[in-house]
Amino acid sequence: MKWFKKYLSFEIGIDFKTCIYFFVVLFFYCLYRIFQGSFLASIITMVEMIASAYMIGYIQVYLLKNFDEAEQLGSQECFAVFLCSALYTAVSYLLNWYDQNILATLLFFFYMIVGYLSVFLAYKIKRDIETAALNRELEDFKRLKSRKDVS
Numbered sequence: 001m002k003w004f005k006k007y008l009s010f011e012i013g014i015d016f017k018t019c020i021y022f023f024v025v026l027f028f029y030c031l032y033r034i035f036q037g038s039f040l041a042s043i044i045t046m047v048e049m050i051a052s053a054y055m056i057g058y059i060q061v062y063l064l065k066n067f068d069e070a071e072q073l074g075s076q077e078c079f080a081v082f083l084c085s086a087l088y089t090a091v092s093y094l095l096n097w098y099d100q101n102i103l104a105t106l107l108f109f110f111y112m113i114v115g116y117l118s119v120f121l122a123y124k125i126k127r128d129i130e131t132a133a134l135n136r137e138l139e140d141f142k143r144l145k146s147r148k149d150v151s
Helices: 001-037 043-063 075-094 104-150
Strands: none
Touching: 001 043, 001 075, 001 104, 043 075, 075 104
């Protein structure tokens, strides 16, 4: 049962990552389409994007140690940011998301790096807030317990 709960936790984490990175990729795609003078987006392209986000999410969690949720941004995490950004960029080029436009593809690569760093920062801020809240709760519990012990 312990193994199943750990597996389920990873799967839920991958679902969250998929949503986050799908939104990041879709936002760039929508901006690209708008700058091309179109307000239409391909549903097939969006399906490719979400499938890519799932596949890369599995790579992030199972092969790259969930790097975007790491405590620190070290050399391994920087390599993983570069690698996943390159994977998204390669997929975008091969599947023609940006009409194989080299400038758009390069911009997308750097945009994905910024996206990964932003998600890393968001997770870090969330962790810091949760840690501070847990520490406050622990202090409150200790104070309450010491009052009960005294009486």
